Amino acid sequence: MQEQTRLIRLENISKEYDGTPVLKDINLYIRKNEFLTLLGPSGCGKTTTLRIIGGFEQPTAGRVIFDGQDITSLPPYKRRVNTVFQKYALFPHLNVFENIAFGLKVAKIPKDEIARRVDSMLDLVNLRSYGKRRVDSLSGGQQQRIAIARALVNEPEVLLLDEPLGALDLKLRKGMQLELKRMQQRLGITFIFVTHDQEEALTMSDTIVVMKDGSIAQIGTPKHIYDEPKSAFIANFIGESNIIRGRMVRDELVNFCGSNFTCVDSGFAPDSPVDVLVRPEDIVIVGEDVGQLTGTVKSVLFKGVHYEMMIEAGGFLWKVHSTSMQPEGSLVGLSIVPFNIHIMKPTEEAPNE
Amino acid sequence: MNNLHVPEWSFWVMGLALAAFVGMFIQMVRRNKGIRRSFYAWPYTLWMIISTVVPLILIAYYALTDKSGSFTLENFANFWDSNRNMKTELLAQGFNPEELGLGARGTVNVDTLAYSMWMAFLCTGISLLLGYPAALIMADREFRLGSTIVVLFIIPMWMNFLLRTIAWMSLLEDNGLINTLLESLGFGKARLMYNSQAVLLGMVYNYLPFMVFPIYNSLSRQDARLSEAAMDLGANKWKTFWRVVFPISMPGIVSGITMVFMPSVTTFFIPRVLGGGNTEMFGDLIERTFLTADDWNVGSALSLVMMVLILLSLGLLRKVDPEGEGGSLI
Numbered sequence: 001m002q003e004q005t006r007l008i009r010l011e012n013i014s015k016e017y018d019g020t021p022v023l024k025d026i027n028l029y030i031r032k033n034e035f036l037t038l039l040g041p042s043g044c045g046k047t048t049t050l051r052i053i054g055g056f057e058q059p060t061a062g063r064v065i066f067d068g069q070d071i072t073s074l075p076p077y078k079r080r081v082n083t084v085f086q087k088y089a090l091f092p093h094l095n096v097f098e099n100i101a102f103g104l105k106v107a108k109i110p111k112d113e114i115a116r117r118v119d120s121m122l123d124l125v126n127l128r129s130y131g132k133r134r135v136d137s138l139s140g141g142q143q144q145r146i147a148i149a150r151a152l153v154n155e156p157e158v159l160l161l162d163e164p165l166g167a168l169d170l171k172l173r174k175g176m177q178l179e180l181k182r183m184q185q186r187l188g189i190t191f192i193f194v195t196h197d198q199e200e201a202l203t204m205s206d207t208i209v210v211m212k213d214g215s216i217a218q219i220g221t222p223k224h225i226y227d228e229p230k231s232a233f234i235a236n237f238i239g240e241s242n243i244i245r246g247r248m249v250r251d252e253l254v255n256f257c258g259s260n261f262t263c264v265d266s267g268f269a270p271d272s273p274v275d276v277l278v279r280p281e282d283i284v285i286v287g288e289d290v291g292q293l294t295g296t297v298k299s300v301l302f303k304g305v306h307y308e309m310m311i312e313a314g315g316f317l318w319k320v321h322s323t324s325m326q327p328e329g330s331l332v333g334l335s336i337v338p339f340n341i342h343i344m345k346p347t348e349e350a351p352n353e
Numbered sequence: 354m355n356n357l358h359v360p361e362w363s364f365w366v367m368g369l370a371l372a373a374f375v376g377m378f379i380q381m382v383r384r385n386k387g388i389r390r391s392f393y394a395w396p397y398t399l400w401m402i403i404s405t406v407v408p409l410i411l412i413a414y415y416a417l418t419d420k421s422g423s424f425t426l427e428n429f430a431n432f433w434d435s436n437r438n439m440k441t442e443l444l445a446q447g448f449n450p451e452e453l454g455l456g457a458r459g460t461v462n463v464d465t466l467a468y469s470m471w472m473a474f475l476c477t478g479i480s481l482l483l484g485y486p487a488a489l490i491m492a493d494r495e496f497r498l499g500s501t502i503v504v505l506f507i508i509p510m511w512m513n514f515l516l517r518t519i520a521w522m523s524l525l526e527d528n529g530l531i532n533t534l535l536e537s538l539g540f541g542k543a544r545l546m547y548n549s550q551a552v553l554l555g556m557v558y559n560y561l562p563f564m565v566f567p568i569y570n571s572l573s574r575q576d577a578r579l580s581e582a583a584m585d586l587g588a589n590k591w592k593t594f595w596r597v598v599f600p601i602s603m604p605g606i607v608s609g610i611t612m613v614f615m616p617s618v619t620t621f622f623i624p625r626v627l628g629g630g631n632t633e634m635f636g637d638l639i640e641r642t643f644l645t646a647d648d649w650n651v652g653s654a655l656s657l658v659m660m661v662l663i664l665l666s667l668g669l670l671r672k673v674d675p676e677g678e679g680g681s682l683i
Binding site for chain 1: 576578579581582583584585586587588589592596597600601603
């Protein structure tokens with residue numbers, strides 16, 4: 001039963017360009033009706049992974065299984081997958097209607113059915129009366145919707161989206177994020193979404209795949225990845241964070257900044273070095289004499305919803321988010337509840353700050 | 354040439370333009386205000402006036418005047434009937450050309466023009482058929498020899514056009530390279546030169562790069578993701594080409610057609626070297642009328658007729674591709 005819901009499986013996928021490895025042994029499955037996001041910095045291999053699923057690239061090694069069939073060497077036009085390209089790749093010589101109708105025309109669908117389906121797609125993306133317009137006369141957001149409509153009209157089982165919101169301004173982006181998520185839930189189509197924007201990934205996804213240097217760094221739900229990042233890299237990439245080198249005293253007790261803190265993690269060897277993650281919003285500012293740490297406010301930035309303060313305490317510069325402001329130079333106490341202290345295996349690279 | 358009967362006023366126009374240029378320059382230096390940006394456009398404007406505008410006006414002037422300089426449409430009548438001058442002469446001497454069996458219309462000019470247009474049409478068509486696949490191969494990102502082929506297309510253009518054409522002679526001659534080879538292989542000689550086909554070969558050879566490069570340009574500029582998008586939407590390679598790649602390269606095609614058709618119609622020299630008796634083209638005819646027959650008036654009328662025809666055909670192209678690069682060449 002579990003096996004059947006796995007629509008796409010990537011098995012040991014590797015990709016090299018002229019001897020340079022871009023993907024290293026990727027193993028991943030994508031469930032039916034899932035909104036899966038490939039997240040990572042540029043050059044991490046997320047777009048290449050998407051292009052391999054779309055059929056635009058051949059993996060150097062490994063297999064792509066779609067619905068139980070090996071489609072590794074199947075050309076793009078034979079796959080039940082459609083793509084929304086980065087910068088949309090709309091056909092400049094065709095108008096909006098003809099762009100959306102392209103896939104249906106190629107499939108030799110009868111004319112009246114094409115018209116009906118394209119019109120209903122135009123409705124779906126709220127561009128009802130735009131059929132006769134030239135695509136280059138549309139705004140970025142409108143072109144984006146046309147690109148989505150052009151892919152969805154073919155009723156694909158999987159929609160691949162390659163940083164589709166990258167070229168839009170912030171407000172439009174937020175709107176499109178919600179709209180895309182709604183569309184995905186309404187149509188019941190599997191979405192594979194590529195982005196380097198962690199907030200976008202957290203907002204929209206059912207599952208996030210964090211990639212780094214051609215490998216998968218972590219797979220999980222947005223909440224899981226935010227709360228339990230496996231490494232300092234992921235913690236830094238997703239949300240803001242304080243990462244401090246620490247030492248595990250014993251199970252559920254960790255030492256950093258010269259003090260012992262109760263935590264909820266166990267299973268690390270006693271006295272082993274660890275990375276400790278504390279999110280800026282999880283640090284509570286208390287009176288200077290009641291905190292677990294005492295520090296000085298070094299700088300204050302107003303960020304709208306909250307203030308961002310840099311507080312030096314225990315030899316470390318903490319980033320703290322709080323809705324109440326402490327004046328620069330004032331002495332404050334910092335308190336962290338055990339549940340908000342996340343212990344991670346130390347990484348080779350030095351944590352930030 | 355002692356009979357350079359260029360009217361005085363054309364020198365006045367050129368002189369005036371030059372004087373205006375010098376005058377503006379002196380004014381600017383005297384006022385010591387530095388050179389305004391628009392001033393840099395002047396040498397170009399001056400050059401255009403002297404080398405393009407004045408000659409154009411002169412052609413129109415000659416075409417519409419007779420040898421004494423008074424207005425006439427005779428020259429166009431002479432274009433229509435190449436025997437007209439001769440008939441007028443005979444009449445003046447008291448003969449009736451009809452009775453001498455010379456009354457028929459001389460069709461040489463019109464026939465040559467039609468032949469030239471036909472040859473240009475063929476040359477453009479063949480160049481397109483040969484050039485498009487070549488450009489497609491050159492623009493293919495996965496084909497590593499593409500840039501080498503680009504260079505191979507450019508290298509012959511470093512050589513003089515006359516030389517290149519003459520080089521074909523040594524290949525196609527009765528005792529030329531190809532015939533020698535054919536003979537040594539036991540096939541016997543073939544007549545390769547002195548016919549329309551040889552002229553066409555020379556034209557295609559010379560003008561093909563002008564077809565290839567505009568198409569190559571527009572193909573290599575084309576966003577590769579557009580083809581990917583087409584494939585993604587279910588189009589195989591063939592459909593992707595016909596529905597996306599080809600239509601989007603239309604401006605390049607129109608540009609290529611323009612660049613080949615224009616010089617093709619006005620081709621000269623190639624027919625003289627590679628062609629036989631019946632292959633004179635309009636460019637040669639104009640040259641002959643100017644230099645051999647020394648009739649600047651009829652020669653200008655011929656040029657004017659051809660210019661109008663070229664403008665008409667380019668206008669047609671513009672209708673096909675209203676925003677293309679080809680149209681903007683006019």
